[in-house]
Amino acid sequence: MVSMTKHIDTIAVHAGREDFQELGVHSAPLDFSSTYPIKDLQSGNESIGGLAAGNATADSPIYARLHNPTVYRYECAFAKLENADAGIAFASGMAAIHAVLMSLKIRAMDDGIERNHIVAVRPIYGCTDHLLCSGLLGFDVDWVKENEIKDAVRADTALVIIETPANPTLSLVDIADIVAQAGKVPVMVDNTFATPLLQSPLALGATFAVHSATKYLGGHGDVMAGMVATNESWAAHIRQIRILTGGNMHPMAAFLLLRSLPTLPMRVERAQQNAIYLAEKLDAHPAVSKVHFPGLTACDPRGLVAKQMKGPGSVIAIEMAGGYDAAASTMMRTKLFVPAVSLGSTDSLIEHPAGLTHNIVAEDARESSGITENMLRLAVGIENQDDLWADLEAALI
Numbered sequence: 001m002v003s004m005t006k007h008i009d010t011i012a013v014h015a016g017r018e019d020f021q022e023l024g025v026h027s028a029p030l031d032f033s034s035t036y037p038i039k040d041l042q043s044g045n046e047s048i049g050g051l052a053a054g055n056a057t058a059d060s061p062i063y064a065r066l067h068n069p070t071v072y073r074y075e076c077a078f079a080k081l082e083n084a085d086a087g088i089a090f091a092s093g094m095a096a097i098h099a100v101l102m103s104l105k106i107r108a109m110d111d112g113i114e115r116n117h118i119v120a121v122r123p124i125y126g127c128t129d130h131l132l133c134s135g136l137l138g139f140d141v142d143w144v145k146e147n148e149i150k151d152a153v154r155a156d157t158a159l160v161i162i163e164t165p166a167n168p169t170l171s172l173v174d175i176a177d178i179v180a181q182a183g184k185v186p187v188m189v190d191n192t193f194a195t196p197l198l199q200s201p202l203a204l205g206a207t208f209a210v211h212s213a214t215k216y217l218g219g220h221g222d223v224m225a226g227m228v229a230t231n232e233s234w235a236a237h238i239r240q241i242r243i244l245t246g247g248n249m250h251p252m253a254a255f256l257l258l259r260s261l262p263t264l265p266m267r268v269e270r271a272q273q274n275a276i277y278l279a280e281k282l283d284a285h286p287a288v289s290k291v292h293f294p295g296l297t298a299c300d301p302r303g304l305v306a307k308q309m310k311g312p313g314s315v316i317a318i319e320m321a322g323g324y325d326a327a328a329s330t331m332m333r334t335k336l337f338v339p340a341v342s343l344g345s346t347d348s349l350i351e352h353p354a355g356l357t358h359n360i361v362a363e364d365a366r367e368s369s370g371i372t373e374n375m376l377r378l379a380v381g382i383e384n385q386d387d388l389w390a391d392l393e394a395a396l397i
Contacts, residue, residue: 009265016077054236086235093212095247096226115158163190179205215344271314333395343379
């Protein structure tokens with residue numbers, strides 16, 4: 001018998017299109033409705049009750065804050081990429097992370113056990129770091145090293161948070177080992193840099209995989225969005241938070257994400273090839289004192305890329321031998337690398353983490369996690385690799 005198991009690049013092309021023939025369309029329908037007619041009062045009442053309880057679908061969407069068909073189409077497609085029970089869409093990556101954190105509160109109330117402790121490993125995205133340190137959500141946060149998770153977990157620990165590859169140092173964390181150390185405590189992995197193409201946190205035992213879909217999943221610098229992949233039990237709680245806080249993904253964003261999905265594998269692969277080429281060139285350049293890139297053997301002594309990834313990705317961090325001034329000058333001298341935050345777009349971007357994306361993180365926390373004043377982050381795009389190197393070589397001082 002011929003196997004019908006599909007590779008992820010095929011899934012990326014066809015996910016979300018399963019009913020296109022039935023609908024008679026070749027592009028995803030875009031539903032902008034803010035409210036929806038109900039069939040009758042009883043069915044409307046049942047629909048609103050089901051959606052409020054965190055169910056994914058109902059006979060009627062009722063109201064766009066509760067459910068949108070275009071957004072739900074992308075959620076289902078994304079869940080297939082992450083091989084998850086459910087995908088939950090949000091207006092931004094931070095909205096997605098906030099919802100996961102708030103869902104811990106709902107779960108604790110249901111269990112009748114107060115859990116207000118989080119264990120986290122730096123570095124992570126600057127705004128996530130700041131949210132955890134702000135005290136806004138009422139969590140007590142312990143920042144620990146990777147090998148200290150087991151000792152840091154307490155009876156009231158609600159979550160362990162990691163990001164791998166980490167933003168912006170590209171340091172790697174052993175997901176399976178973290179899950180083992182965490183025991184029964186759920187683990188959340190920020191999977192933005194790797195994408196579902198290169199890493200599957202849920203398959204390694206994580207409970208949540210979160211993404212800034214603004215990055216690779218969108219891929220064209222024209223959409224703001226966030227995603228959570230998890231099991232259906234947790235998804236119900238997270239949907240409740242989304243309904244209550246209104247952090248929904250806009251249907252146009254979902255439409256653009258569906259547009260980007262078929263090319264995701266090609267974009268990830270091309271950008272990764274470019275990054276491998278550039279990392280080797282940068283590693284030999286006298287203006288660069290250090291290169292952080294998982295594709296370099298020195299940056300992955302434990303072989304974690306081979307263990308839990310399908311490739312090193314396409315983000316590189318470099319430390320300039322000339323210090324802060326050289327970093328600032330290099331960032332503004334490039335012509336193809338755009339001086340801008342974000343990553344995962346078709347074009348290449350360059351930014352200064354300590355001054356921009358991680359400026360909001362306390363200085364001592366930046367320093368202790370390796371985010372130096374002479375560091376630049378390169379988000380490599382899909383341009384010709386020789387053109388990209390010529391641009392960097394001319395800018396490096």
